[in-house]
Amino acid sequence: MAQSSEACGATALEQRRCLLLAVMGLTAESMPNNQSLISLMNADLLVTIKSWLTDILDGKLGGVDLLLHLLTMITPLPVTKDMVTSSRLGKAVSAIEKDKICVGTKNEAAIKNRISEVKSRWSASVKAQKSKITNGTNNVPVKRQLAEEISLPPVKKAKVEAPRSSSLSNLLKKVESNTGKASKTALKPQESYTTPKTPDLKENNGT
Numbered sequence: 001m002a003q004s005s006e007a008c009g010a011t012a013l014e015q016r017r018c019l020l021l022a023v024m025g026l027t028a029e030s031m032p033n034n035q036s037l038i039s040l041m042n043a044d045l046l047v048t049i050k051s052w053l054t055d056i057l058d059g060k061l062g063g064v065d066l067l068l069h070l071l072t073m074i075t076p077l078p079v080t081k082d083m084v085t086s087s088r089l090g091k092a093v094s095a096i097e098k099d100k101i102c103v104g105t106k107n108e109a110a111i112k113n114r115i116s117e118v119k120s121r122w123s124a125s126v127k128a129q130k131s132k133i134t135n136g137t138n139n140v141p142v143k144r145q146l147a148e149e150i151s152l153p154p155v156k157k158a159k160v161e162a163p164r165s166s167s168l169s170n171l172l173k174k175v176e177s178n179t180g181k182a183s184k185t186a187l188k189p190q191e192s193y194t195t196p197k198t199p200d201l202k203e204n205n206g207t
Contacts, residue, residue: 010061013061014061014062014066017052017061017062017066018066018069021049021052021069021070021073021074022069022073024037024040024045024073024074024077025072025073025074025075025076025077026073028076028077028078029076032076032078033078037078038078041077041078041079041083044086044087045077046077046079046083046084046086046087046089047086047087047089049070049074049087049089050087050088050089050092052070053067053070053089053092053093053096054092056070056101057096057099057101063101064101064105064107064111067096067101067111068107068110068111068114071093071096071111071114071115071117071118072114074089074093074118075114075117075118075121075122076121077122077125078125078128078129079122079125079126079129080125080126080129080130081126081129081130084122084126090119090122093115093118093119094115094119096111096115097111097112097115
């Protein structure tokens with residue numbers, strides 16, 4: 001009874017991995033720039049797939065059918081050189097050709113064909129990802145663009161006037177300044193005003 005439960009669990013896990021591989025492979029084939037797929041790739045997806053491959057080769061889970069399915073589904077993945085190197089999945093795939101699951105079996109040709117396709121597509125993907133490092137529509141390398149930017153004359157910055165201070169201290173200074181001016185004006189002696197002399201007017205008595 002326990003063995004039956006374990007067998008059911010292994011079958012369910014194999015089917016789950018088969019489904020996940022199909023989703024990833026079909027997404028990569030039709031939408032290689034899918035953000036969810038890119039996020040998974042950056043989160044060490046290839047490391048997980050390598051563990052699945054190890055389970056197949058060790059006879060722990062799955063067989064030739066799952067192996068062929070795995071090789072088919074990982075072929076269109078948008079891999080980079082760092083991903084392939086750090087996960088060591090590329091070496092693991094190449095080593096399948098010398099494994100007992102391949103050598104001398106009726107599926108040897110099919111397995112080797114899938115491996116060859118993986119190598120070809122991954123090589124193209126690494127080159128494509130590398131070309132994305134360049135900037136601009138003309139694929140000008142980053143170093144060249146930086147050199148061109150450095151040689152360009154510096155752009156003059158527009159002069160920005162400092163905002164006028166509206167603090168209380170400045171306001172008090174202005175008030176004190178105006179008050180001082182007013183007091184000085186008040187203390188300044190005023191010029192005397194002399195009424196101009198006019199000839200005496202005689203009353204006209206009719207004489």
